[in-house]
Amino acid sequence: MEIHRYEKIWTAVALLLIVGLIATVTYGALGPGVKMVDDSGGTIDADSLGDTEFADPGVTKVGEDQYEVHVVARQFLFQPGTTSPIRVPANSEVTFYITSPDVVHGFEIAGTNVNTMAIPGQVAEVTVRFDEPAEYGIVCHEYCGAGHHTMAGQLVVVPEDEYDTEGS
Ligand SMILES: [Cu+2]
Numbered sequence: 001m002e003i004h005r006y007e008k009i010w011t012a013v014a015l016l017l018i019v020g021l022i023a024t025v026t027y028g029a030l031g032p033g034v035k036m037v038d039d040s041g042g043t044i045d046a047d048s049l050g051d052t053e054f055a056d057p058g059v060t061k062v063g064e065d066q067y068e069v070h071v072v073a074r075q076f077l078f079q080p081g082t083t084s085p086i087r088v089p090a091n092s093e094v095t096f097y098i099t100s101p102d103v104v105h106g107f108e109i110a111g112t113n114v115n116t117m118a119i120p121g122q123v124a125e126v127t128v129r130f131d132e133p134a135e136y137g138i139v140c141h142e143y144c145g146a147g148h149h150t151m152a153g154q155l156v157v158v159p160e161d162e163y164d165t166e167g168s
Pocket of ligand 1 (some may be wrong): 079104143144
């Protein structure tokens with residue numbers, strides 16, 4: 001059977017398009033370092049956060065330029081974050097641990113790739129680097145009740161030399 005030259009060309013073009021599409025999707029998923037939030041944060045008893053490291057949530061220095069931040073997302077505020085901003089120094093690697101004692105909330109630091117759900121009984125773990133001083137808004141992006149639209153907070157990345165661990 002003879003295949004027409006144009007038929008061959010168009011088949012080749014179609015195959016190239018398919019391979020190109022798969023390649024761009026694969027790159028988009030893996031190339032820019034996108035990391036899904038997994039279950040590495042573990043589980044927790046949502047009814048007794050007082051007995052856990054979430055009893056006194058906030059910023060803890062755990063190493064040279066390394067910080068941990070425990071955040072409780074509850075109706076309708078982030079502790080810390082809403083009544084007082086979360087403060088971390090620039091040039092640091094920060095791991096957030098987020099959980100909820102009541103309903104499902106969201107935790108997104110706008111302008112960064114930190115974006116997760118806060119689920120009762122689960123601890124979400126997200127690590128991010130802050131190289132420059134900046135101010136970020138934190139929003140709850142899961143509808144969590146009548147005050148959902150007011151549920152927001154703030155993260156302040158302060159210059160390294162202005163950071164005092166007391167003020168966190
Ligand atoms: Cu919420």
